[in-house]
Amino acid sequence: MATMSKPQHFMDTSGETDSVWIHKEPYSNRPHFPKLNKDLETDVCVVGAGIAGISVAYELVTRGLKVAMIEAREVLAGESGRTSGHLSSALDASYVDIAKKHGESSAKAAAASHQWALKHVGEVSSKLGFECEYKIIPDYEISQYEKSNPKHEDDMKEISEDINKAKELGLAVSYKANYAIKGWNGKVDQRDVGIYEEQATFHPTMYLVGLLKWLAKQPNFECYTHTRMLSIEEKGILSKEVKIGTLDGYTITCKDAVEATCIPLQKLSIVAQMEYFRTYCIAIRIPRGSYEDCLINDQADPYHYIRFTGCDDRDDYLVIGGGDHKVGQDQEDGRFAELETWVRERFTQAGSVDYKWSGQINDSVDLMHFIGLNQGKSHTYVVTGDTGHGLTQGVFAGKIIADEIQGIKNEWSSAYNPKRLPPLSSIPSMLAHDVQINMQYKRFAQSDIPDIESLAVGEGGVLNPKTKSPIAVYKDDEGQVHKFSALCPHLQGVVCWNKTEKSWDCPIHGSRFSKDGVQIMGPAKAGLSPADESGKRAQEQAIEA
Numbered sequence: 001m002a003t004m005s006k007p008q009h010f011m012d013t014s015g016e017t018d019s020v021w022i023h024k025e026p027y028s029n030r031p032h033f034p035k036l037n038k039d040l041e042t043d044v045c046v047v048g049a050g051i052a053g054i055s056v057a058y059e060l061v062t063r064g065l066k067v068a069m070i071e072a073r074e075v076l077a078g079e080s081g082r083t084s085g086h087l088s089s090a091l092d093a094s095y096v097d098i099a100k101k102h103g104e105s106s107a108k109a110a111a112a113s114h115q116w117a118l119k120h121v122g123e124v125s126s127k128l129g130f131e132c133e134y135k136i137i138p139d140y141e142i143s144q145y146e147k148s149n150p151k152h153e154d155d156m157k158e159i160s161e162d163i164n165k166a167k168e169l170g171l172a173v174s175y176k177a178n179y180a181i182k183g184w185n186g187k188v189d190q191r192d193v194g195i196y197e198e199q200a201t202f203h204p205t206m207y208l209v210g211l212l213k214w215l216a217k218q219p220n221f222e223c224y225t226h227t228r229m230l231s232i233e234e235k236g237i238l239s240k241e242v243k244i245g246t247l248d249g250y251t252i253t254c255k256d257a258v259e260a261t262c263i264p265l266q267k268l269s270i271v272a273q274m275e276y277f278r279t280y281c282i283a284i285r286i287p288r289g290s291y292e293d294c295l296i297n298d299q300a301d302p303y304h305y306i307r308f309t310g311c312d313d314r315d316d317y318l319v320i321g322g323g324d325h326k327v328g329q330d331q332e333d334g335r336f337a338e339l340e341t342w343v344r345e346r347f348t349q350a351g352s353v354d355y356k357w358s359g360q361i362n363d364s365v366d367l368m369h370f371i372g373l374n375q376g377k378s379h380t381y382v383v384t385g386d387t388g389h390g391l392t393q394g395v396f397a398g399k400i401i402a403d404e405i406q407g408i409k410n411e412w413s414s415a416y417n418p419k420r421l422p423p424l425s426s427i428p429s430m431l432a433h434d435v436q437i438n439m440q441y442k443r444f445a446q447s448d449i450p451d452i453e454s455l456a457v458g459e460g461g462v463l464n465p466k467t468k469s470p471i472a473v474y475k476d477d478e479g480q481v482h483k484f485s486a487l488c489p490h491l492q493g494v495v496c497w498n499k500t501e502k503s504w505d506c507p508i509h510g511s512r513f514s515k516d517g518v519q520i521m522g523p524a525k526a527g528l529s530p531a532d533e534s535g536k537r538a539q540e541q542a543i544e545a
Contacts, residue, residue, distance in 0.1 A: 007514075010073070010077075010503075010515075010542060011074050011226075013077055013082065014077060014079065014081075014082060014501070014503075014512065014520045015357065016501045016502035017356060017358065019083075020309065020317055020354070020355040021083075021203065021204060023283075023355070025203065027074075030075055030209055031213055031216055033223040033225045035225065035248075036224035036248070036250050036252075037248075037250070039253070040068055040250070040251075041252075041254070043065040043066040043254060043255050043256070044060055044255065044256045045067075045068050045244055045252045045256075046068070046069040046257075046260055047069075047071075047232075047258065047260060047265075048078070049069055049076065049077075049212075051080040051391055052260035052383040053071075053260030053261075054211050055398030056383070056397060056398045057069050057221065057398075058211055058398060059401070061215060063402060065220065065405070068221075068224070068254070069224070070227040070229060070244075070246070071226075071227065073520070074225055075223070076208055079390060080204060080205070081205055082357055082358070082359040082360075083359060084305060085319065085391070086201065086307055086389075086391065087118035087121060088139050088196065089114035089166075089196060089392070090141060090199065091389060092303075094165070095165040095166050098110055098367055098368070099165065100425065107169055108169045108170065109414075110169075110368070111166060111171050112411075113400075114389060115198070117395035117396040118199060118200045118395075120396070122134045122136070130210030130214075131210075132202045132204075135202070135293065136198055136199070136200050137295065138195050138295070140193040140297070141193060141195075141196070141297055141299075142192065142193055142297070142298050143156050143159070143299055144304075146188060146189050147192070152190070152192070159175075159299070162194065163194040172196070172198050175195065176195060178191050181193070181294065181296065183290050183291025184291075185349065186344075188346050190298070190346075201308070203310075204391060227250075229246060229247075229261075230246060230525055231244065232244050232257055234377060234380060240379070244257060256405050257379065257380045258382075259380065259381070259383070259384075260394075260397075262362065262384065262386075263384055263522040264374065264382045265522045265525045266374075267491070267523070270382070272509070273385075274362045274363060275326065275362075276327040276361075277324045277360065278325055278326075278498075279321055279322070279323065279324045279359055279361050280324075280357075280358045281320065281356070281358070282356050283353070283354055285315040285318075285353075286315060286318045286350050286351065287314070287349055288315055290349050294307075302322050304342060305322065306321075307319050311354075315351060317355075320339050322339055323339065328496040328506055328508075329496075329507050332358070336356050360510065362385055362387070363388070364387050366422045369383075369384070369397075370384045370385040371383050371418070372401065373404065383401070396412065400413055437508055440494075440508055441494075443493070443496070446462075446464060446494075447461075448496070448497060449461035449462070449463055452473055455474075456475070457476070457477060458502075459474065459475060460472065460474030460475070460502070461497050462486045462496070464486075469487060470485075470486035471483050471485070472484045472495055472497075472517070472528060472531075476538075482535040483532040484513075484517040484531050485529040487529075488508065489511075489526050489527075489528070490508070490525075491509065493507060498512075503515060504528060509523050511523055514542060516539045516541070516542035517538075518542050527539065
């Protein structure tokens with residue numbers, strides 16, 4: 001019989017599964033903060049307690065500003081706790097492509113900002129005196145094909161071109177033909193590597209817990225969890241204050257606000273300039289000392305990305321990710337098995353798989369992040385469009401936004417300006433993206449299940465009566481049925497059941513909801529509306545957990 005997690009689980013993380021990071025840093029170790037129960041005034045309100053929000057808060061607090069942070073669930077409940085933990089300036093989008101779309105100056109800003117961020121993590125953890133397993137290591141870029149395949153040479157040519165461009169931009173890079181990564185002892189031969197030197201890994205939640213504990217001791221910082229933002233408004237054209245309204249009816253008045261919510265909680269604009277993907281990870285045991293500690297990325301589409309982290313006195317974990325697909329448009333369907341097979345064919349000493357989980361990536365169609373003043377705003381900032389590098393993005397976003405709030409010129413700001421016009425070369429892909437998104441409204445004419453009786457315990461599905469609105473139905477461990485509207489409150493897309501994470505995912509712009517209909521990922525601001533008393537009770541229980 002399937003066993004579903006307690007409602008509290010979705011307050012701690014954005015899925016039914018757990019990532020490897022709880023192995024050493026369980027949810028119980030995370031600091032807890034009160035729920036907002038009053039109106040509040042502050043210099044800056046940061047919405048979202050993940051790496052972007054915490055980094056922004058850290059930069060502002062160290063500069064003497066008064067900061068209030070709010071989080072709809074618990075701290076680190078979003079994607080920062082479900083990452084693969086890479087710190088790298090070897091970007092998913094090649095520097096060659098970035099330079100073609102945005103020019104040399106933006107490509108240089110991308111290289112410099114990500115490299116600054118991965119070093120800054122080590123500097124901050126050392127300065128504040130907490131452990132986060134920070135290490136400087138190389139990043140190896142490899143072909144997806146074996147050397148015997150003629151396509152191997154084509155892959156390596158592309159890697160070599162990007163290595164040359166990265167060198168022009170000031171990064172420490174090199175190319176090694178026939179280089180064999182230590183520990184890669186399987187028969188699959190993919191030798192030849194492009195090398196990004198001075199990259200890094202760390203334990204992401206250890207780092208963020210360390211920062212939060214330091215922030216909690218500062219007199220100009222306060223944090224409130226289980227405090228959901230419902231509105232954010234700048235009053236008047238020349239207004240110098242922002243008002244944030246919460247679900248419980250309280251108002252936070254501030255000079256500036258920062259939406260660090262992974263995806264901004266708004267209708268369109270930059271929300272429509274991104275593509276939303278699910279990505280999958282496993283953590284598989286590997287004997288300590290049997291491998292070279294490094295990052296590995298191949299050129300497959302979707303590509304495989306690998307790093308290592310600690311497990312116990314005998315083993316470490318090899319963490320591999322991949323299998324990406326658009327949110328709400330596919331299921332896991334063997335992706336975990338494919339990742340495991342990939343590892344075992346190359347690292348034959350690999351042991352048991354102890355963790356399997358998935359996360360979300362928000363790709364900017366024009367390849368660059370969105371960091372800075374939101375479109376149409378004068379005092380409301382956003383951090384979004386992680387494009388597979390949300391950790392380094394979140395760190396340097398702290399510096400960019402703190403500089404902009406204080407009126408300090410930042411050399412990276414223009415490259416990431418949310419108000420920028422997309423380059424002409426991005427228009428075809430944006431139009432194709434819009435067409436693909438609009439096609440997802442076909443779910444108004446589809447049902448996932450023929451009837452409620454056919455739904456297995458612990459599963460969900462959308463029932464679409466021809467004469468009524470579609471209903472999202474899930475059946476709990478006891479066989480109790482809970483019903484919710486299947487219409488995403490963002491733009492009325494019909495949600496899909498995510499079998500891996502036991503969540504409802506919207507295929508339009510990536511909003512996600514727990515099995516109880518609680519919003520866990522924007523751009524939707526609110527949850528799915530209960531469609532029966534059982535659904536209403538389940539949702540209330542989840543929110544109050």
